[in-house]
Amino acid sequence: MRRLGTPALIGIVVVVVGVGLGIGLLTQSHKSFTERAEAICKDAKHRRAALPQTPTSIGQAMEIERGMLATFTTEIDQLRALRPPAAVAAAYNGAIADDERLLGLLRQMIARPDFIRLSITLPGHPELAPPWLKAWVAQTQSLAADSKAKFAQVPNVPDCAQTFA
Numbered sequence: 787m788r789r790l791g792t793p794a795l796i797g798i799v800v801v802v803v804g805v806g807l808g809i810g811l812l813t814q815s816h817k818s819f820t821e822r823a824e825a826i827c828k829d830a831k832h833r834r835a836a837l838p839q840t841p842t843s844i845g846q847a848m849e850i851e852r853g854m855l856a857t858f859t860t861e862i863d864q865l866r867a868l869r870p871p872a873a874v875a876a877a878y879n880g881a882i883a884d885d886e887r888l889l890g891l892l893r894q895m896i897a898r899p900d901f902i903r904l905s906i907t908l909p910g911h912p913e914l915a916p917p918w919l920k921a922w923v924a925q926t927q928s929l930a931a932d933s934k935a936k937f938a939q940v941p942n943v944p945d946c947a948q949t950f951a
Contacts (some may be wrong), residue, residue: 881936
């Protein structure tokens with residue numbers, strides 16, 4: 787049987803120690819990432835809870851909508867700034883991209899000149915919704931579901947941005 791020389795033995799030890807350190811750093815990196823993501827979600831949840839829950843006027847309802855959009859925007863911006871571990875980066879970045887598209891659709895809807903009329907008329911009367919609105923609702927629901935499915939692939943990271951959808 788052939789014995790390993792000292793340089794080979796040192797090489798094996800270096801590789802084993804390096805792998806161990808690498809695994810430890812990846813675990814620490816993911817933990818730090820998840821802790822930051824959870825903190826972002828918790829902050830956004832508190833900011834949403836601080837908004838009035840029952841508007842007493844159309845103006846107040848619009849302010850609540852703007853506050854929700856501002857919170858959602860900040861939340862997505864902060865989540866996008868995080869650098870997820872490589873193992874979950876594709877799913878995480880895909881979820882963020884879906885949420886960004888969802889945010890764009892929500893902004894477009896709120897900017898519509900007929901948004902207030904639709905908001906007053908349609909609750910309780912879905913049969914009055916025009917076809918374009920039904921398509922918009924289906925698209926936003928699809929994006930929200932896609933984002934939720936992608937966030938589910940990222941262990942210990944909540945899909946907190948979905949609380950607005």
